[in-house]
Amino acid sequence: MELIRLTPLDLALAALLVLALALLSLKLSLGIGQRLLIAALRTVVQLSLLGLVLKFLFVQSHPMLIAALALFMLVVAGYEVMARQQRRFIGAWGMGVGTLSMFISSFTVTLIALTVIVQAEPWYSVQYTIPLLGMLLGNTMSGIAIALDNLTQSAWQQQREIEGRLMLGHTWEEAIRMIRRNALRSGLIPIINAMAAAGVVSLPGMMTGQILAGSPPFEAAKYQILIMLLIAAGTGFGASAAVWIGSRRLFDERERLRLDRLSPAKPE
Amino acid sequence: MANLVLKQFATPLLDPFNLELAPGECVTISGPSGSGKSRLLRAIADLDPHDGEAWCGDTAQHSITAPAWRRRVGLLPAESAWWSDRVSDHFPKLDGEILERLDLPAETGDWQVNRLSSGERQRLALLRLLSNQPDVLLLDEPTANLDKANIDRAESIIAQWRKAHQTAVLWVTHDPEQQHRVGSSSLVIENRQLVKSWS
Numbered sequence: 001m002e003l004i005r006l007t008p009l010d011l012a013l014a015a016l017l018v019l020a021l022a023l024l025s026l027k028l029s030l031g032i033g034q035r036l037l038i039a040a041l042r043t044v045v046q047l048s049l050l051g052l053v054l055k056f057l058f059v060q061s062h063p064m065l066i067a068a069l070a071l072f073m074l075v076v077a078g079y080e081v082m083a084r085q086q087r088r089f090i091g092a093w094g095m096g097v098g099t100l101s102m103f104i105s106s107f108t109v110t111l112i113a114l115t116v117i118v119q120a121e122p123w124y125s126v127q128y129t130i131p132l133l134g135m136l137l138g139n140t141m142s143g144i145a146i147a148l149d150n151l152t153q154s155a156w157q158q159q160r161e162i163e164g165r166l167m168l169g170h171t172w173e174e175a176i177r178m179i180r181r182n183a184l185r186s187g188l189i190p191i192i193n194a195m196a197a198a199g200v201v202s203l204p205g206m207m208t209g210q211i212l213a214g215s216p217p218f219e220a221a222k223y224q225i226l227i228m229l230l231i232a233a234g235t236g237f238g239a240s241a242a243v244w245i246g247s248r249r250l251f252d253e254r255e256r257l258r259l260d261r262l263s264p265a266k267p268e
Numbered sequence: 269m270a271n272l273v274l275k276q277f278a279t280p281l282l283d284p285f286n287l288e289l290a291p292g293e294c295v296t297i298s299g300p301s302g303s304g305k306s307r308l309l310r311a312i313a314d315l316d317p318h319d320g321e322a323w324c325g326d327t328a329q330h331s332i333t334a335p336a337w338r339r340r341v342g343l344l345p346a347e348s349a350w351w352s353d354r355v356s357d358h359f360p361k362l363d364g365e366i367l368e369r370l371d372l373p374a375e376t377g378d379w380q381v382n383r384l385s386s387g388e389r390q391r392l393a394l395l396r397l398l399s400n401q402p403d404v405l406l407l408d409e410p411t412a413n414l415d416k417a418n419i420d421r422a423e424s425i426i427a428q429w430r431k432a433h434q435t436a437v438l439w440v441t442h443d444p445e446q447q448h449r450v451g452s453s454s455l456v457i458e459n460r461q462l463v464k465s466w467s
Contacts, residue, residue, distance in 0.1 A: 158351075160347070160349045164350075166335075166338060167313060167315065168400065169342075169400055255334040256316065257315075
């Protein structure tokens with residue numbers, strides 16, 4: 001099978017559909033047209049740039065350059081996690097909790113996948129590193145953002161219950177246990193749902209892409225299974241790390257609930 | 269049985285002061301709202317950052333873990349917190365005999381928390397706190413939301429416990445009559461100072 005190359009005109013036609021949607025939004029005064037267009041523009045610019053960067057890296061496959069791109073992706077994902085928090089941690093912790101958790105989970109899982117499972121030659125080959133890391137970061141990012149947001153919001157809303165337990169001599173871990181569990185669960189539900197629906201309700205993006213690009217469907221399916229499992233592990237470990245670090249940070253060394261370490265809620 | 273000693277104790281709303289409560293002594297605190305009465309009790313229970321040192325008997329606050337300190341120096345807020353549906357989930361163990369002494373049916377443990385009246389709720393909160401066998405009780409307007417009959421009940425439970433266990437009690441209350449009923453002396457917060465009102 002030969003890959004059918006897309007022309008700028010093909011993409012422009014798809015862009016027209018989004019423009020039409022923006023017009024509809026304007027007509028119905030949904031107030032989301034501008035954000036839609038900016039997001040669409042970001043997709044076009046960011047993905048084009050990534051395509052160019054990868055094209056360059058495929059030729060110039062220096063490990064340091066790949067590491068630099070990976071680090072850049074991590075920092076942007078860390079920023080995204082922070083931006084999605086209603087009440088973020090004040091100071092370096094705001095970005096630190098999410099970034100560190102993603103570093104621990106996404107990088108480790110990608111590393112294991114590259115060295116033990118895929119075993120490309122060399123193991124850091126761009127063709128595998130960046131797509132794998134990208135898939136993992138993108139998905140763990142959502143899970144971590146949801147779990148952290150759930151943790152800090154619940155702690156804020158249930159201040160009385162948490163402190164009520166502390167007053168009775170419960171430890172900080174006893175006092176936050178239920179909230180922590182719910183936060184972790186909320187972060188994991190999207191990937192659990194995605195795995196349950198994969199192939200039956202939804203055709204995952206990566207598999208679709210591979211098939212469109214001419215890969216044998218069964219090979220594409222195997223890669224998709226690999227990715228889904230890695231994402232589940234990465235999201236789970238990442239959200240666990242984030243919830244653990246975040247909940248620890250909500251208490252000080254005398255096990256006091258320190259909601260003053262969170263910024264005020266963002267206005268809706 | 270132990271005394272409560274505060275040395276150069278200070279909160280964000282209170283300048284440093286010294287205070288000592290003998291075992292079995294009950295002292296009340298009053299002051300305008302926002303003067304930092306609740307914040308003071310929270311600081312003594314080590315729920316808020318503060319300066320100075322607190323002792324419960326020979327034990328300095330910083331020398332034991334915060335949960336161990338809070339079991340010895342128990343704080344009862346005006347509105348109690350319930351984190352589970354069933355009453356008994358909030359108690360390590362709950363036997364019918366103790367409940368009946370508080371005018372509660374023996375099966376109260378199986379009740380839903382949201383079925384409780386404010387009087388029952390506060391009596392159970394008191395029982396829950398006392399089951400830690402605290403040496404010092406910090407009461408933050410414990411009867412503020414109760415009617416006359418329930419105020420009397422709560423006061424007599426606390427007085428009985430205080431006399432039987434020689435517990436030191438620090439009691440925040442606005443009501444001058446209650447101050448005289450329950451306390452042997454009274455403090456008031458004025459201009460960031462904790463001063464004697466009467467004794």
